[in-house]
Amino acid sequence: QKEVEQNSGPLSVPEGAIASLNCTYSDRGSQSFFWYRQYSGKSPELIMFIYSNGDKEDGRFTAQLNKASQYVSLLIRDSQPSDSATYLCAVKRAGGFKTIFGAGTRLFVKA
C-alpha cells in the first residue's frame, strides 16, 4: 500500500463547476496535510494546508480533512481553465522530517 494515494485521473470538469480531488494516507501518525499545484514543466506550489479535522477555506479552494477515515480532499469552486494542472497531496508525520507526496491527480478544466 502506498503511503499517500491519489487517483491519477485525468479528472475533467467544465468551466465553472466544482472539482473534487481526493487523497488517502496510511500513516495514522500524520499530522500535517498539504495540497500542491504543479503546472506542466513547472515545480510544485503550495496552495493549501490543513492540520485539524473539518474544512478550511481559502478563496475558491476548500481543504477537507477526516483523520478517522485517513482522508483529505481539495474542492475547487468555479473551476477555471487556469486551474488545469496536477494536484499533489502531501502528508507529514508529527515530529517527522519528511513530507510524503502522492503521485498527483491531473485536472483538466474545459472552457
Added chain:
Amino acid sequence: GAGVSQSPSNKVTEKGKDVELRCDPISGHTALYWYRQSLGQGLEFLIYFQGNSAPDKSGLPSDRFSAERTGGSVSTLTIQRTQQEDSAVYLCASSWDREKAFFGQGTRLTVV
C-alpha cells in the same frame, strides 16, 4: 534571494560521469529538502537538512548519491557514476517551519 534557486536548470551527462546539482534556498530558511521526480511520477524524498546536518537521508537511492550543506545555506547533491535510471528532475525545497515547502524550478538531469 526571492526564491529557491537551482543550477543548472538542465544537465546532460554521459553514463558513468559524476554530476553536482546546486540549490540556493530562501534566505533564513533552515530546512532544506531534496526530492526527485521521474516523468509522470510523484515526488520521491531524498534527503532533509536542518542547518548543516542531515537528520534524515533515508531516501538516498544508493551510496552513489550524497549531499552536503554549508553555512546553513547552499546545498549540493552529488551523483557519482551516473546511470540512466538517475535521469529525472531533481527538486530542492526550503522551509522556515519544516512544514510549508517552497520549491525551486528543478534540475532536469538526462543520463545518456
